[in-house]
Amino acid sequence: MKIKKIGILRETKTPPDRRVPFSPAEVHKLQQQFPGVEVVVQPSPIRCYLDEEYRKAGIPLQENPEDCDVLMGVKEVKKETLIPGKTYFFFSHTAKKQPYNRDLLREVLHRKIKLVDYEYLTAPNGARLVAFGHWAGIVGAYNALRAWGERTGDYTLKPAHKCHDRKEMIQQLDKVKLPPIKILITGGGRVAFGALETLTPLHLKQVAPEEFLTTNYDEPVVCRIDPDHYVIRKDYAPFDLKHFFQHPGMYRSVFLPYTKTADLFIACHYWDPHSPVFMKPEDYRAPGFRIKVVADVSCDIRKPIPSTLRASTIANPFYGYNPETEGEGYPFTPDNITVMAVDNLPGELPRDASGDFGNMLLDRVMPALLGEDKDKIIERATITENGRLTEHFKYLQGYVEGKE
Incomplete structure (x- = not known):
């Protein structure tokens, strides 16, 4: 026809x-x-x-x-x-x-x-x-910074959906004041690189995974990790990305050390239902757990990241996760993890x-x-x-x- x-x-x-x-x-x-x-x-x-x-x-x-x-x-x-x-x-x-x-x-x-x-x-x-994935990363990282500002009271950013376009959104980043925190991004696709793009105007030092885990900094830093940094084969054979995508059940998570060093976690990975989870509910209660804000751009409900209890909306992007009750609470109290889980992020720009x-x-x-x-x-x-x-x-x- x-x-x-x-x-x-x-x-x-x-x-x-x-x-x-x-x-x-x-x-x-x-x-x-x-x-x-x-x-x-x-x-x-x-x-x-x-x-x-x-x-x-x-x-x-x-x-x-x-x-x-x-x-x-x-x-x-x-x-x-x-x-x-x-x-x-x-x-x-x-x-x-x-x-x-x-x-x-x-x-x-x-x-x-x-x-x-x-x-x-x-x-x-x-x-x-x-695909719209690049824009999910761009807006997701902005919302992560917005959540940090709301949680700490250090600054307030205009919601992305109230900005005329990306240019106005990026201008908002002039207000951002970050202490020496560690920002972690998972994933190596267009979503993760969209997130890094939003962080670029902040001129953050980008560090390697090994340094991120072992070094203390007197400035805010960002680290992006690929699957070979957060999973290993159960039989300890060398990591192979193609094999991981084809046989995710043959891998186990080694993400836990990052939960003790990251303050703000921007999840931009692709996750297969047969892949290992990043965290379990009990990990949030473990001594040394440090993550305060989870911006779950991937938004797989209750699966790899237990604090993602539900998708949130553009109008109400944040909610709290209480590690003790494993339920929802107020987003910005010190004892709760602040969660951003908007599932249609590109719709904000x-x-x-x-x-x-x-x-x-x-x-x-x-x-x-x-x-x-x-x-x-x-x-x-x-x-x-x-x-x-x-x-x-x-x-x-x-x-x-x-x-x-």
């Missing part, structure tokens, strides 16, 4: 997400690149780019998108608004068998929708082509994050969608088509049927 018309959907998930797949500027670029394709925008009162901005750019607003060939949103689409037989692009959060979206996937199948999930748009080597995401779509995905898909980019990311799960996602059949 030749695609002639694309509709940008209004976000309907609660809490609301203000991001968009394409800004007005990127729609303009798309139409220059593919002159035969029309783009319309469903009006929205919450979108980070106002309806008027699209209108001024010459992009029509259209309430009913039924005549569009492809419909593109960001987060899950309300199942009652799904139009039968259409092609949809959004983050469906179904491919890992998330129970809360089982009914959504069932409805997608029932309405014979072709569902393309952004998360599975990959190059032939498996690398993701589009929606204009910047959307612009970056749209550029990735333009460069890496739209040529395959609107031209020749030699590398089968769209095919690999298609979860459902014609009322059936595609070959790549057949493993979801039991999940759809409620058997698992």
